[in-house]
Amino acid sequence: MYRYDEFDHAFVTERVAQFRAQVARRVSGELSEDEFKPLRLMNGLYLQLHAYMLRVAIPYGTLSALQLRKLAHIARSYDRGYGHFTTRQNIQYNWPKLGEVPDILAELGEVEMHAIQTSGNCIRNTTADPLAGVAADEIDDPRVYAEIIRQWSTLHPEFSFLPRKFKIAVTGAPNDRAVTRGHDIGLRMHRDDTGTPGFEVMVGGGQGRTPIMAKTIRSFLPVDHLLSYLEAILRVYNQLGRRDNIYKARIKILVQGVGVEAFAEMVEAEWRHIRDGALDLPAAERDRIAAYFAPPPYEDLSADCPALDGAIDADARFAAWVESNVHPHKRAGYAIATISLKPHGGIPGDASAAQMDAVADLSEEYGFGEIRISYKQNLILPDIPKADLHALWLALDSWGLATANAGRISDIIACPGLDYCNLANARSIPIAQRISERFADLARERAVGDLSLNISGCINACAHHHVANIGILGVDKKGTEFYQITLGGVADENAAVGAIIGPAFDEMQIADAVETIVDVYLQQRETDEPFIDTYQRIGPGPFKEKLYAPDQAR
Amino acid sequence: MPLIKHGKLVEDTWHDTDDFADVQALAALGPVIVNLAVWRQHRDAILALGGTLGLRLAPGQTPDIVAADLHRFSLIALEFARFTDGRAYSQARLLRQRHGFKGELRAVGEVLRDQLTFMLRCGFDSFSVDTKRQAESILDAVAEFAHWYQPALDGAATIPALRRRAVDRGEAAAPAGCAANWAY
Amino acid sequence: MPTNSIQAITANRLSDGMVVYLTAQGQWSERIRDCQSADDPGMAEALIAQARQHAESGQIVGPYLFKIARQDGHPVPLGRREIIRTTGPSVGTDLNRSKPRE
Ligand code: HEM
Numbered sequence: 001m002y003r004y005d006e007f008d009h010a011f012v013t014e015r016v017a018q019f020r021a022q023v024a025r026r027v028s029g030e031l032s033e034d035e036f037k038p039l040r041l042m043n044g045l046y047l048q049l050h051a052y053m054l055r056v057a058i059p060y061g062t063l064s065a066l067q068l069r070k071l072a073h074i075a076r077s078y079d080r081g082y083g084h085f086t087t088r089q090n091i092q093y094n095w096p097k098l099g100e101v102p103d104i105l106a107e108l109g110e111v112e113m114h115a116i117q118t119s120g121n122c123i124r125n126t127t128a129d130p131l132a133g134v135a136a137d138e139i140d141d142p143r144v145y146a147e148i149i150r151q152w153s154t155l156h157p158e159f160s161f162l163p164r165k166f167k168i169a170v171t172g173a174p175n176d177r178a179v180t181r182g183h184d185i186g187l188r189m190h191r192d193d194t195g196t197p198g199f200e201v202m203v204g205g206g207q208g209r210t211p212i213m214a215k216t217i218r219s220f221l222p223v224d225h226l227l228s229y230l231e232a233i234l235r236v237y238n239q240l241g242r243r244d245n246i247y248k249a250r251i252k253i254l255v256q257g258v259g260v261e262a263f264a265e266m267v268e269a270e271w272r273h274i275r276d277g278a279l280d281l282p283a284a285e286r287d288r289i290a291a292y293f294a295p296p297p298y299e300d301l302s303a304d305c306p307a308l309d310g311a312i313d314a315d316a317r318f319a320a321w322v323e324s325n326v327h328p329h330k331r332a333g334y335a336i337a338t339i340s341l342k343p344h345g346g347i348p349g350d351a352s353a354a355q356m357d358a359v360a361d362l363s364e365e366y367g368f369g370e371i372r373i374s375y376k377q378n379l380i381l382p383d384i385p386k387a388d389l390h391a392l393w394l395a396l397d398s399w400g401l402a403t404a405n406a407g408r409i410s411d412i413i414a415c416p417g418l419d420y421c422n423l424a425n426a427r428s429i430p431i432a433q434r435i436s437e438r439f440a441d442l443a444r445e446r447a448v449g450d451l452s453l454n455i456s457g458c459i460n461a462c463a464h465h466h467v468a469n470i471g472i473l474g475v476d477k478k479g480t481e482f483y484q485i486t487l488g489g490v491a492d493e494n495a496a497v498g499a500i501i502g503p504a505f506d507e508m509q510i511a512d513a514v515e516t517i518v519d520v521y522l523q524q525r526e527t528d529e530p531f532i533d534t535y536q537r538i539g540p541g542p543f544k545e546k547l548y549a550p551d552q553a554r
Numbered sequence: 555m556p557l558i559k560h561g562k563l564v565e566d567t568w569h570d571t572d573d574f575a576d577v578q579a580l581a582a583l584g585p586v587i588v589n590l591a592v593w594r595q596h597r598d599a600i601l602a603l604g605g606t607l608g609l610r611l612a613p614g615q616t617p618d619i620v621a622a623d624l625h626r627f628s629l630i631a632l633e634f635a636r637f638t639d640g641r642a643y644s645q646a647r648l649l650r651q652r653h654g655f656k657g658e659l660r661a662v663g664e665v666l667r668d669q670l671t672f673m674l675r676c677g678f679d680s681f682s683v684d685t686k687r688q689a690e691s692i693l694d695a696v697a698e699f700a701h702w703y704q705p706a707l708d709g710a711a712t713i714p715a716l717r718r719r720a721v722d723r724g725e726a727a728a729p730a731g732c733a734a735n736w737a738y
Numbered sequence: 739m740p741t742n743s744i745q746a747i748t749a750n751r752l753s754d755g756m757v758v759y760l761t762a763q764g765q766w767s768e769r770i771r772d773c774q775s776a777d778d779p780g781m782a783e784a785l786i787a788q789a790r791q792h793a794e795s796g797q798i799v800g801p802y803l804f805k806i807a808r809q810d811g812h813p814v815p816l817g818r819r820e821i822i823r824t825t826g827p828s829v830g831t832d833l834n835r836s837k838p839r840e
Pocket residue numbers: 046048053085086087088092164167182183184205206207208209250414415416420421422423460461462463464
């Protein structure tokens with residue numbers, strides 16, 4: 001994985017010193033809150049309901065064991081012993097003190113991490129396929145380009161005060177695990193007929209109150225031109241994006257307003273001026289960064305693993321975990337293991353310091369000391385020999401980290417909601433807890449199969465409820481929490497926005513409503529048909545009918 | 555208002571006003587900065603005065619629309635209506651890079667310490683700062699970072715360029731590959 | 739806002755972000771029971787003016803008025819948001835604010 005050189009180290013150190021001085025100027029009264037707020041946000045520091053919240057970037061979702069131990073240490077020493085992994089490959093601490101934040105950032109700098117641009121109206125932490133480098137379906141490793149984008153976008157002089165936040169995601173595989181169309185810019189790597197690597201460039205995706213899937217403005221951009229092309233997009237947006245209305249300030253509104261063809265033409269016109277210039281990626285620099293992502297020293301293992309087969313036969317719980325949480329690796333004899341941070345009845349995405357330390361240890365014991373953070377708010381161990389899966393699972397189980405639900409209905413993406421968030425209309429975590437408890441029975445959850453369920457506590461849609469098969473949105477009706485359901489959202493390469501099914505349910509009804517939806521699906525599905533296919537085949541009617549039937553207590 | 559130019563606190567010799575009786579009155583003011591509307595309305599009369607001219611562009615007024623006249627101005631002032639309104643950064647780069655503007659590029663409006671380096675790197679070379687702020691403290695901001703990642707207009711070598719030099723000198727360390735090679 | 743609603747002032751402390759309430763002595767307390775209540779709009783105005791000065795001088799951030807009721811002589815917040823602000827997150831109570839930091 002990427003390692004800082006002297007320049008990266010110096011930069012992050014200077015950034016910490018700068019923020020330390022800014023905090024001191026805030027405390028001394030030299031800076032007002034209005035002046036300080038954009039500065040702290042660009043260092044990931046929010047002020048939430050109960051306390052400050054620090055959001056730390058996990059660039060393209062890759063961590064070393066050492067870095068994860070540092071995250072655990074920070075949770076223990078500066079926070080309340082836990083952290084919250086988010087769907088954008090960040091970790092959030094909910095209780096830091098203002099004066100200690102520079103110390104936290106300095107500690108992060110020691111392990112080559114930072115919180116730069118995890119908030120604010122700037123280019124945010126660039127996310128990537130969490131299975132980059134190991135997925136069997138990968139064409140190219142997106143992390144190389146995510147790192148190049150990270151460096152280019154860091155304290156960009158022109159694009160640090162954009163109309164609104166700006167999120168970029170990169171995938172190198174046809175199966176999109178990074179929701180690229182849900183971002184301001186989505187980049188999908190592929191190769192043209194000559195084998196030259198490049199990107200499909202998608203622009204104008206976003207969620208919030210106006211969910212829109214990004215449109216392709218260029219089907220193939222050779223990789224050398226990546227940064228000049230991004231600069232052209234950002235320059236058009238910086239000048240023309242709306243600044244008078246925060247709800248209309250995202251690039252998606254601009255693209256929608258001028259039309260995708262006209263927008264593409266503006267970008268191409270700007271790009272013609274700046275392409276083939278200082279931003280072109282010299283092959284040497286690209287190769288230098290790519291070398292950091294060279295594969296680890298894999299052993300030559302057989303694809304068959306009798307030990308694994310035996311363990312699967314002997315232990316039904318383990319077999320269920322392998323079925324849902326283990327994915328094919330591009331290397332024979334290896335597997336990718338998802339560590340669910342969604343225990344039934346637990347807080348989605350939360351991990352205690354002890355759990356983080358344990359995962360760091362396990363990543364070294366069974367893998368190459370590397371951990372990934374997924375869109376689904378789970379941890380992933382990317383390089384586990386198949387023969388070690390059972391031992392790994394036993395160890396995870398002892399830490400409460402072996403829930404066999406990856407991709408299942410209880411693998412819920414949930415935002416912090418009203419329990420932590422200043423903007424919330426309703427709580428999301430307790431709803432997630434209640435629903436996941438309903439599906440705690442392993443056999444039942446397996447019978448339901450793959451199904452995504454996401455819960456956001458307000459229309460900002462931080463938990464991506466719009467692109468969940470079952471999306472739940474918390475709303476406030478005269479002081480009471482209500483939950484609106486959308487069905488049919490999809491977050492993969494066929495990304496689609498779900499449709500509202502009908503009137504909202506209250507806190508006591510919402511878990512029943514989810515069960516009703518699942519029951520309809522189970523009755524209507526054809527053999528092995530996943531929920532989303534059934535929904536697309538039969539439409540919302542049967543669900544609506546059952547949900548709002550007169551005999552349903554609402 | 556205090557003015558910082560080329561890293562020093564200097565006397566402002568320009569007269570920046572939207573408030574004048576008629577175009578002839580401008581002649582008496584010395585070097586004068588006019589806004590785009592005034593320029594468009596009185597262009598020929600102002601040119602006939604023959605004085606040293608500056609132009610002030612509001613956010614959203616792209617330099618492209620006065621491209622043909624840019625050589626007539628010794629100074630262009632770009633307005634930061636709010637410090638969070640970042641349009642002037644793009645305007646500045648376009649002026650310098652696309653239109654080759656060589657004159658003084660001045661930041662006016664909400665010009666604060668913590669945005670100074672961004673402005674410098676986008677090609678601004680003078681800064682009209684609020685009286686209540688210490689112009690000296692603003693200048694400290696310039697020293698906060700030694701190097702940056704992106705090519706910009708401050709003429710400094712970027713981090714990628716410095717890396718290439720290190721490689722050419724044979725000083726760069728070999729990449730470490732996977733996480734297992736993290737040695738501390 | 740009906741005149742009979744009682745209000746108090748809350749904010750977050752600058753130094754650690756903790757939820758605080760303006761007291762009768764013009765201090766900021768973490769305990770809602772210490773809050774100064776305003777029974778009429780005039781008093782509410784005076785309190786928020788005082789709180790804004792404290793925000794200006796940098797003790798606290800984002801002061802605002804919110805509605806309370808009195809139960810057994812103690813102020814209690816009205817509305818879910820303010821209830822959660824006084825009690826801490828309703829989930830993971832083992833990790834709650836009432837628990838001292840490890
Ligand atoms: C707790 C403090 C948080 C605040 C104040 C916050 C604020 C916001 C706001 C205002 C938006 C809407 C942006 C827009 O429509 O332009 C948004 C969107 C989003 N946030 Fe958050 N958020 C928070 C936490 C999180 C967390 C925990 C996650 C990850 C789980 C997250 C991920 C996202 C995502 C993925 C979006 C949608 C992206 C988009 O709008 O295109 N946020 N957030």
